[in-house]
Amino acid sequence: MTSTLTNPLRVGLRQERVISPQCLVIFGASGDLTHRKLVPALFELFRQRRLPSEFVILGCARRPWSDDDFRGKMAEALADTIRDHHRDWEQFAGNLYYEPVDLQQSEQLLRLADRLDGLDRLRATRGNRTFYLSVSPDFYGSGCRALADAGLLSDPKRSRVVIEKPFGRDYGSAEKLNRIVRACAQENQVFRIDHYLGKETVQNILVLRFANTIFEPIWNRNFISSVQITAAETVGVEERAGYYESSGALRDMVQNHLTQMLALTTMEAPGRFDPEAIRNEKAKVLQAARLANNEEPWKCCVRGQYSAGGSPSDPFKAYRDEPGVNPNSTTETYVAMKLFIDNWRWQGVPFYLRTGKRLPKRLSEVVLTFREAPVQLFDAAGGSPTANQLILRIQPDEGAGFVFDVKAPGSGMRSRPVDMHFSYDESFGEPSDEGYVRLLADAMLGDPTLYTRADEVEAAWRLYTPLLELIEDSPWRLPVQPYEAGTWGPGAADSLLASDGLMWRRP
Amino acid sequence: MSPQLTLQAPLELSPDEVPNYLERLWGSELDASTGASTFTLVVWEPSWLQQQLIRTGHIDGPINGLLNKELFAAARSVTAECGLPLCTAPMAPELALALGEQPGHHKAEDLRGQFVDQAISAHRPRRLITLAPTLREDHPLETLVAAYCPLPEESSGSPPACGDVVVLRGGKGAIEQGLALLGPLVGEELPCWVWWNGSLDESPDLLEALALPSRRVVLDSSIGDPRRCLDVLVEMIATGRAVNDLNWLRQRGWTESLAMVFDPPGRRDALNHVVQLDIDVEGTHPVQGLLLAAWIADRLGWHLLNSYHIPADGLDVGIGAEFQRSDGESVQVRLMSVPVGIPNSHPGALVGLRLICCPQGKKPLCVILCSESGGCMRLEAGGVATMELAEEVVSVSGDSEEMEMARLLSGGHDSTNPLLAAAAPLAAKLLPL
Numbered sequence: 001m002t003s004t005l006t007n008p009l010r011v012g013l014r015q016e017r018v019i020s021p022q023c024l025v026i027f028g029a030s031g032d033l034t035h036r037k038l039v040p041a042l043f044e045l046f047r048q049r050r051l052p053s054e055f056v057i058l059g060c061a062r063r064p065w066s067d068d069d070f071r072g073k074m075a076e077a078l079a080d081t082i083r084d085h086h087r088d089w090e091q092f093a094g095n096l097y098y099e100p101v102d103l104q105q106s107e108q109l110l111r112l113a114d115r116l117d118g119l120d121r122l123r124a125t126r127g128n129r130t131f132y133l134s135v136s137p138d139f140y141g142s143g144c145r146a147l148a149d150a151g152l153l154s155d156p157k158r159s160r161v162v163i164e165k166p167f168g169r170d171y172g173s174a175e176k177l178n179r180i181v182r183a184c185a186q187e188n189q190v191f192r193i194d195h196y197l198g199k200e201t202v203q204n205i206l207v208l209r210f211a212n213t214i215f216e217p218i219w220n221r222n223f224i225s226s227v228q229i230t231a232a233e234t235v236g237v238e239e240r241a242g243y244y245e246s247s248g249a250l251r252d253m254v255q256n257h258l259t260q261m262l263a264l265t266t267m268e269a270p271g272r273f274d275p276e277a278i279r280n281e282k283a284k285v286l287q288a289a290r291l292a293n294n295e296e297p298w299k300c301c302v303r304g305q306y307s308a309g310g311s312p313s314d315p316f317k318a319y320r321d322e323p324g325v326n327p328n329s330t331t332e333t334y335v336a337m338k339l340f341i342d343n344w345r346w347q348g349v350p351f352y353l354r355t356g357k358r359l360p361k362r363l364s365e366v367v368l369t370f371r372e373a374p375v376q377l378f379d380a381a382g383g384s385p386t387a388n389q390l391i392l393r394i395q396p397d398e399g400a401g402f403v404f405d406v407k408a409p410g411s412g413m414r415s416r417p418v419d420m421h422f423s424y425d426e427s428f429g430e431p432s433d434e435g436y437v438r439l440l441a442d443a444m445l446g447d448p449t450l451y452t453r454a455d456e457v458e459a460a461w462r463l464y465t466p467l468l469e470l471i472e473d474s475p476w477r478l479p480v481q482p483y484e485a486g487t488w489g490p491g492a493a494d495s496l497l498a499s500d501g502l503m504w505r506r507p
Numbered sequence: 508m509s510p511q512l513t514l515q516a517p518l519e520l521s522p523d524e525v526p527n528y529l530e531r532l533w534g535s536e537l538d539a540s541t542g543a544s545t546f547t548l549v550v551w552e553p554s555w556l557q558q559q560l561i562r563t564g565h566i567d568g569p570i571n572g573l574l575n576k577e578l579f580a581a582a583r584s585v586t587a588e589c590g591l592p593l594c595t596a597p598m599a600p601e602l603a604l605a606l607g608e609q610p611g612h613h614k615a616e617d618l619r620g621q622f623v624d625q626a627i628s629a630h631r632p633r634r635l636i637t638l639a640p641t642l643r644e645d646h647p648l649e650t651l652v653a654a655y656c657p658l659p660e661e662s663s664g665s666p667p668a669c670g671d672v673v674v675l676r677g678g679k680g681a682i683e684q685g686l687a688l689l690g691p692l693v694g695e696e697l698p699c700w701v702w703w704n705g706s707l708d709e710s711p712d713l714l715e716a717l718a719l720p721s722r723r724v725v726l727d728s729s730i731g732d733p734r735r736c737l738d739v740l741v742e743m744i745a746t747g748r749a750v751n752d753l754n755w756l757r758q759r760g761w762t763e764s765l766a767m768v769f770d771p772p773g774r775r776d777a778l779n780h781v782v783q784l785d786i787d788v789e790g791t792h793p794v795q796g797l798l799l800a801a802w803i804a805d806r807l808g809w810h811l812l813n814s815y816h817i818p819a820d821g822l823d824v825g826i827g828a829e830f831q832r833s834d835g836e837s838v839q840v841r842l843m844s845v846p847v848g849i850p851n852s853h854p855g856a857l858v859g860l861r862l863i864c865c866p867q868g869k870k871p872l873c874v875i876l877c878s879e880s881g882g883c884m885r886l887e888a889g890g891v892a893t894m895e896l897a898e899e900v901v902s903v904s905g906d907s908e909e910m911e912m913a914r915l916l917s918g919g920h921d922s923t924n925p926l927l928a929a930a931a932p933l934a935a936k937l938l939p940l
Contacts, residue, residue: 007775008806009766012926013759017917049925126544126696157544429772 010430019045019444021054023116023125027103027143028134029059029070033164035077037195038134039096041436043078046092047085050441054124060101060112070098095123103135103143109150116152127155130444132162140167141180148184162191162443165256166247167452170468171461178454191443192457196257197450198435201394201424205264205366206278208392208400215390216269218370220345225387228352228367228505229261231394232359236306236316236485237333241324248331250303250464250471253355257364259286259460260452261394262351265366266341275449279456285341286459292338292350297466298477302492304334306358309485316358316485332480333357336493337467338500352497354504358485364394367505381408381416389505398432399423517621517651517674525650526691529671532654543631543670546698546916549689549717550637552619553705556582556597558642559606561615568615571622572639572704574598574908579852594790594846596854598730600706607642617641620674623655626913632670633697636689638713639676648681650674650688679710686716693722700725702912707731707739714739720748725915728794729754729853736794737935744931749922751915752931753908754795754853760901761799761857761876768874768897777864777872778807781832784840785861785886789847792855793826793938796842799857800828801933802926804840808833814939817841828937840937845885851903861886863894870895879903 024042026034045051059070071093075082082089099115101108120127131152133143140163144153153159163181168174181190196202209215218224231253237244244252263282266289270277292300310316320327334356341351370388380386389403401421408416424432442450452460470478481490488494488504497503520528533542552572560566565581582597589605596602620637627635651674673692675685693699699722703714708731718724724743728736736754743750769775784803788796804811809830817825825843832838845858860876861883873894877883880903 007766007769008778008808009762009769009803011806012924013762013766049922128544426771428770429775430770 007429017441017445018050019052019055019441020128021052021123021125022128022130022444023056023058023119023123024130024132024440024444025058025060025112025116026132026134027060027101029098030061030063030065030073031134033134034059035074037434037436038132038440039074040078040081041434041440043081043085043089043092044433044437045441046095047088051095054126055095056119056123056125057096058116058119059096059098062100062102064100065098067097071096103139103146106146106149109146109152113150113152126158128158130160130162132164132443134164137164137166137169141177144181144184153185153189156186156189159185160189160191160443160446161185162193162440164193165195166251167192167457168461169247169251171458171465174457174461178458182454187454188446188448190454191448191451192453193439193443194256194260194452195435195439196260196394197452198433198437198439199394200432201392201398202261202264203450204400205261205392210269219368221347221349223370224349224368225371226350226352226369226500226502227265228354228369229258229265229365230353230367230505230507231258231261231355231364232361232488233355233357234359234362236358237319237322237325239324241322244333245325245329245331249333249335249355249357250467254335254337254353255460255464256452258353258355259463261364261366262286262289262339262353263456265368265392266346266351268345273449275447278449279453283453283455283459285343286456286463288343288346289339289341289351289459289463291463291466292340294466297470300339300496301335301337301467301478302490302496303332303471303478303480304336304356304483304490304493305329305331305480306333306356306485307482309358309487318485319357330475330480334359334483334489334493336489336496338496339463350500352502352504354489354493356483356489359488360486361507362396363507365505365507366392366394368392369502378405378407378413378415380405381414385415386417391505397423398425399427517653517672520650520652522648522650522675522685522688525652525673525688528652529673529692532652532671543633544697545631545633545670546700547634547636547693548627548632548700548702548916549693549722550620550635550702551705551710551713551717552637553640553709554619555600555603555642555705556606559603559609560585562613562642563606563609563611564613568613570615570617570619572619572637573622573624574852583849592790592846593848594850596729596790596792596850596852596856598853599790599792600708600730617676619676620672621651621653623672624907624909624913626907626909627916628655630913630916632916634670634692635672636692637672637674638682638685639674640679640682641677644678644680646676646678646681648675648677648685650685651676679713683710683713686713689717695721698723700916703727704908705730707736718743718748718750720746723749723751725751725753725912727753727853728798729757729792729855733792733794733797733855733938737797737931737938740927740931741935744923744928750927751924752798752927753911754855755798755924755927755930756911756914757853758795758799758857760903761860762802764876764899764901765803765860765862765874768876768899774872774897777866777869779832779834780836780864780866781807781838781862782836782865783861783863784838785859786840786842787845787858787860787883787885788842789845789850789856789858790854791844793842793844794934795855795857797826797934797937798927798930799860800840800842801930801937803862804830804838805926805929805933809838811933811936812837814937816939817843826937826939843885849880851880856903857901859883859886861891863891872897875899876901 101112147153168177267281267285270281306319308318336354339351368390391401393399399422405415406418408414483490554572579597586595619639654671656669701717701722701724703726786796812829814828816823817827828840830838858878862874864872871894873891875898879900
């Protein structure tokens with residue numbers, strides 16, 4: 001019997017673009033991201049036959065590993081993944097090489113250039129290179145400079161550089177980093193990654209809006225009364241305390257992931273499906289966005305920090321008790337805020353963003369609430385009429401739902417809400433690729449559509465500058481409010497919406 | 508779409524001057540660093556239909572090798588006067604052959620190879636070499652050379668990536684004589700694509716000479732004798748050459764639609780219980796239908812037992828086959844030719860598909876896919892109303908050949924699609940001797 005766990009007719013149907021011969025150079029190859037995300041994504045691309053035979057992955061870090069050491073470390077880290085694909089791994093591992101490099105040492109970069117030339121000759125990679133900076137954000141600028149000084153970014157057609165998030169800590173530092181990067185490479189060589197954009201469901205926001213004619217006519221202030229964007233995590237800070245203490249939820253989630261969801265939800269239709277056209281529209285809408293109260297930002301934002309919670313059988317530590325966290329930390333693990341977008345489409349529509357750790361559910365979603373019917377002809381079975389809602393579920397249970405009223409069965413004419421929903425699982429039944437698979441492939445193809453451009457990043461930081469300055473200069477104005485781990489954040493976040501007569505959607 | 512402009516008017520040179528001229532061109536007039544680091548594209552561009560329609564005065568020139576609505580309309584209008592059945596597709600070689608019997612001496616400028624369709628130029632070919640055979644067999648070899656750069660509005664701020672075009676024009680003999688030029692012009696540094704944009708029946712030696720193992724071949728298995736088309740495909744796959752088939756690509760709406768029917772996990776078990784597959788194709792060219800049947804059989808693990816012609820009134824109207832499922836049960840496959848009033852551009856386009864599954868203890872499932880340009884009444888008959896019915900309309904792709912080619916170029920496929928590699932040999936076995 002043919003296995004019907006996967007759809008046998010679906011296998012191999014996707015007509016994906018194939019990457020040109022090239023060398024992918026990963027700086028920070030001994031780090032967590034390389035074996036947790038990057039190499040697994042590359043292995044997946046290899047298994048999907050999307051990597052050319054002339055392909056090399058050159059790991060670079062300060063550790064004095066050899067090629068074989070690197071192959072061994074990666075095999076160890078990916079043991080679960082490669083167990084059933086041993087032969088594929090054997091072939092794939094032949095593409096892995098390693099070069100000890102300290103990005104701060106210029107002579108080592110020159111040695112790297114020689115090694116790359118050698119690999120070009122050995123593996124016919126034709127001088128086509130993608131440099132992935134999976135290093136500490138402090139080294140993004142100097143890393144780009146070092147690559148440029150070694151002449152490794154001089155050919156704009158054959159070299160590109162991928163920069164991980166966070167891109168800067170605020171508007172000023174992002175602008176400065178952009179200046180450095182622009183001095184080293186052309187904008188079309190620079191790929192600023194936000195792995196949320198690699199998610200199918202985030203990309204689906206574009207398809208849902210612009211491949212259907214029914215949504216765009218009502219996708220505006222005339223029909224939509226408010227929008228909520230939520231990214232909730234059940235996990236705590238885990239092993240990331242070192243990074244998280246200096247970033248917090250605002251920098252870690254809002255400035256990038258939530259802002260990207262906001263941009264895709266609110267941008268105008270691009271003239272064509274073209275990287276620049278799409279990024280122009282995203283940048284434009286972010287430039288039109290602002291905090292609901294720029295003068296008194298503490299009135300439109302709530303910060304929170306999880307305290308101990310959970311059940312006796314499954315207790316959660318307070319954030320301040322987590323390993324590596326300052327016991328007096330004022331880093332926010334939760335943030336909620338209200339924004340407006342000053343343009344013709346969205347003027348006056350409030351956008352509520354929230355994200356947090358140790359919330360009751362892991363989920364990301366965008367909820368568009370429509371205006372109520374102008375005249376209530378029918379009694380609502382639930383007591384009050386329910387506004388229509390379109391829910392775009394990013395994760396988990398990827399899909400979309402639409403809440404609308406129908407006649408409640410019975411002799412009267414009472415209305416009650418029902419949920420019509422589309423599920424990726426039920427409709428397609430195939431797991432989608434991890435975001436890094438898509439994003440790595442796009443970078444190597446030179447397609448920046450799902451990467452953020454310099455002006456987008458700056459617009460996103462500029463949007464939150466009043467909040468960041470407030471937290472820096474007058475933190476008492478926006479204190480972190482404790483919330484019990486496993487609950488939906490501090491009560492003040494509910495009050496933020498209650499003052500507008502609204503409630504957070506309880507998913 | 509607007510064609511790409513060349514930097515200079517094409518220059519006619521003697522064949523042996525071409526390599527030196529190009530070397531000089533890139534050294535003086537064009538900065539070598541602006542040369543696109545992409546690929547070389549060699550196109551066999553006979554355009555017999557267009558040449559004959561122009562010669563016989565049915566359409567005006569110039570000869571440019573592009574397929575457009577005017578060309579297809581003219582081709583459809585002359586089918587009857589050529590004594591061919593109305594369901595003859597414009598791209599069927601017999602139409603160009605029949606037109607060749609008609610009188611006419613109209614002439615037109617021959618611009619083949621000098622236009623680069625925008626879909627292709629967007630991929631910035633480094634060198635585009637066009638082999639343009641003329642109707643006059645004794646036409647001597649002419650060699651034209653020009654350079655091109657993207658129009659400013661198309662470069663999207665990225666640095667220019669220029670290329671050049673070379674046209675070898677003449678009678679077939681002259682073109683074969685010009686083949687010696689190709690080696691130095693193609694070079695080894697960049698990938699080379701060979702697009703056989705004509706019938707697979709003609710010039711087999713030339714095809715063999717062009718389709719070297721290191722090159723990526725694009726052909727069209729809908730143009731030429733079905734046995735020859737499948738044999739060429741199978742032979743190229745067997746010898747490890749990277750081959751792409753535009754006829755295979757044209758059926759992707761059907762494969763996608765059928766896969767979509769079985770995407771919901773609840774439907775998938777039915778795929779283990781298929782008992783019958785019916786495919787209808789336009790006219791008498793069965794290759795696209797056979798490739799689709801072979802793809803389904805391969806994906807579902809069926810084993811071919813036998814295949815045979817289905818006769819009616821002394822003519823073969825279809826192909827029948829029996830497969831064995833992996834559980835030993837039998838699957839009956841029938842591929843039928845159906846007449847159509849307005850045929851698609853290429854022979855043997857799919858019209859309809861019916862897949863009947865009989866899962867144990869459940870209502871039978873009947874999947875019917877139907878082309879939006881035709882009807883499915885034949886497939887909807889026969890008691891399917893009592894079954895669970897899943898019907899989909901498959902949209903007809905209006906994409907040009909150049910657009911399909913551009914997709915391949917953007918994909919950069921340097922090996923044969925594994926689905927095609929599995930389906931083509933099975934399709935060849937399905938075609939009865």
